[in-house]
Amino acid sequence: MTTEGERTPVAKAPAGHARPSFSRSMARRLSWGLADQAASSISNFLVGMYVARSLGLTAFGLFTLTWVTYGVVLNISRGLASDPLVVRFSDAPDAAWRAATARAMGTALGVGCVIGVVALVIGLGFGGRLGTAFTVLGVVLPGLLLQDAWRFAFFAAGAGRKAFFNDVVWGIALLPALVIAARVGTVEAFVLAWGGTAAVAAAYGCFQSGIRPRPTRARAWLREQRDLGYRYLVENVSLSGASQLRAYGLGAIAGVSAVGAVRGAELLLGPFLAVLMGLSLVTVPEAARVLRQTPHRLGSFCFLLAGGLATAALFWGGALLLVPDWAGQHVLGQVWHSASQLIVPATVGVAGAGLGVGAAAGLRALAAARRSLRCQLFASLCYVGGGLGGAALAGTVGSAWGVAAANVCASAVWWLQLRSALRERDALTLSNTPTPSPK
Numbered sequence: 001m002t003t004e005g006e007r008t009p010v011a012k013a014p015a016g017h018a019r020p021s022f023s024r025s026m027a028r029r030l031s032w033g034l035a036d037q038a039a040s041s042i043s044n045f046l047v048g049m050y051v052a053r054s055l056g057l058t059a060f061g062l063f064t065l066t067w068v069t070y071g072v073v074l075n076i077s078r079g080l081a082s083d084p085l086v087v088r089f090s091d092a093p094d095a096a097w098r099a100a101t102a103r104a105m106g107t108a109l110g111v112g113c114v115i116g117v118v119a120l121v122i123g124l125g126f127g128g129r130l131g132t133a134f135t136v137l138g139v140v141l142p143g144l145l146l147q148d149a150w151r152f153a154f155f156a157a158g159a160g161r162k163a164f165f166n167d168v169v170w171g172i173a174l175l176p177a178l179v180i181a182a183r184v185g186t187v188e189a190f191v192l193a194w195g196g197t198a199a200v201a202a203a204y205g206c207f208q209s210g211i212r213p214r215p216t217r218a219r220a221w222l223r224e225q226r227d228l229g230y231r232y233l234v235e236n237v238s239l240s241g242a243s244q245l246r247a248y249g250l251g252a253i254a255g256v257s258a259v260g261a262v263r264g265a266e267l268l269l270g271p272f273l274a275v276l277m278g279l280s281l282v283t284v285p286e287a288a289r290v291l292r293q294t295p296h297r298l299g300s301f302c303f304l305l306a307g308g309l310a311t312a313a314l315f316w317g318g319a320l321l322l323v324p325d326w327a328g329q330h331v332l333g334q335v336w337h338s339a340s341q342l343i344v345p346a347t348v349g350v351a352g353a354g355l356g357v358g359a360a361a362g363l364r365a366l367a368a369a370r371r372s373l374r375c376q377l378f379a380s381l382c383y384v385g386g387g388l389g390g391a392a393l394a395g396t397v398g399s400a401w402g403v404a405a406a407n408v409c410a411s412a413v414w415w416l417q418l419r420s421a422l423r424e425r426d427a428l429t430l431s432n433t434p435t436p437s438p439k
Contacts (some may be wrong), residue, residue, distance in 0.1 A: 012381050014077070032160025032282075036151065039167035043174050047194050048267045051262075054182045054335045055190075060335060061256035064263040065134045068244045072146065073115050077145040077234030082152035083284075084225035085234040087364055088124075090156045090285040091292070101153045103221035105213035108149035112142030113215075129187060136188045140195025142278040146213065147198045150205030155282050162208050170201035202428055231369035235376040242380035246387035248401055253388065257338070258396040264332050264339030265346040268323075272316040272350065283357065287365035295429075298362055299422055306358030306411075310351045317347025338396070345400035352407030359414035363421055371417040379410030 007267040051063045088095050119138030123131045147170065154163040177193035177248065206212060222229060251259045283305060290301045318342045328336035356379070363372040382407045390402025 023135060030163055032155075034166055036160060036164040039164055039171055040151075043167065043171045045267060046171075046174065047190065048208070048263065049332070050178050050182055051187070051190050052267075052335045054185060054266065055187065058260070059187055060263065061251065061258075061260035062130055062133060063190060064259050065130065065251070065256075066137055066187070066191055066248045067245060067263070069119075070137060070141070070236060072241055072244050073111070073119075073141060074145060074148060075239060076115070076233060077108045077111045077149060077231035078152070079236040080111060080222060080229045080261055081105070082149050082224075083236070083364070084228045086156045086284050087228060087288065087367055088225070091158065092156075094157075097157050098209075100221075101156075101209065102211050102214045103224075104153065104209065105146060105149050106215040107218040107221050108145045109142055109213045109324040110215045110218045112145035116141040117426045132186075132188045133191050136191045137195065140192065140198065140243055140287065142193050143199025145203045146202035146206065150209070153205075153209070155253055155285055158285070160282065166205050166208065169204045170197055172198040173200045200374040205392035228369050231373045233371045234252065235369075238376050241321045242383040245384050246399070246403070249384070249388040250391050250396070251303050253391045254395050254399070258391070258399070260335055261338035261342060261396050262400070263341035264335040267332065268320055268328075268343060269313075269316065269346055269350055272313055276396065282362045283361035295425075298365065299418075302358035302360075302362040302418065305361065306355045306415075309354030309357055313347060313354050317343060317350070320347070341397060342400045345397065345404045349404035349407045352404060352411050356407070356411035356414040359411070359418040360416045363414070366421050366425060368417075368421045371421055375410070375414045375417050378413050379406070382406035382410050398417040 123135030386402030386406035390398035
């Protein structure tokens, strides 16, 4: 098993038509990543819109607290199961990918079951509307985590179209479930509609791949991937945990309605975030392929990716400023007025995060888990400090600007670490290059 900074030597691609073919293949995989995330984001947007319009700002804030809690659990699953699978088994032989996927999917399912039980106990202990929502979340967590893990597995195999169709199935199942939830009119009904239909897509993933998740092999998977998995776990949990701390802290400082306003601004940025998340699904596998086939181009690949994402975010935010109030109110109802005040700082924050995505993909491709962990811990501290410090100084708007500043600072650190990692790789490659013997 390779350690940080070490890569298994790979034969160079033949000259001639290799580069155009590789570029076309990359473009196709990136297109499927965008299409898949578009399908996923449309589903998420529908859920958010239905909750915002049906239940109002306060209930929307309660639903958002459930949502960000799910985000923490999701990142635990990704760190232990999906991320090591993508880093180690992108472009692997089919037999190796299938065996690894069965263990990784079993790990994701096991994480969902274990933490689902914890959520059930916590929900029953809390009681009230929030406690009931957490109880329902515990029931649907296994299906939610398994569905997400299938997406990463398909992209690791270069089969992004399967991830896309899996999300389409989820969206189709979600539509009637949302209509029923709207008639019931409670937060827990929407959580059940959203998470219950994810289980349908998770089952479809088993059919698509012909692979049965093996929870009994989860311990073996964790042992095999411990050099990456546990670092990615801490990295991912620090990211989602920071988001949750900011949400709960903002609710305590400025009220639950402020949490709903922040979530509303995220929904307004949804189409661009769909692009960001869609590319995030494929950037690590693509960066790994670039590293194997044309390693000298990894830095350029990451730089172009970061620049493109930041520019696109600024353009989308500018377009949102032109949306008339009547159109915004039609989409978000009473959430629109509060969310629209956060468009500018939220756009700057997302652009800053986009700058860091390129560097993060490069560090993941290099399996530089220690460096990426340090970066993410720094970014999470900045995020919480900026979000809560800004809230204490200037309420919801101040929190949004604090997060924007934190994202820009964190991106600078990501790039400094990537530059150091690339230099280490170049030095290692040079030291391993045999010196020609004198004639």
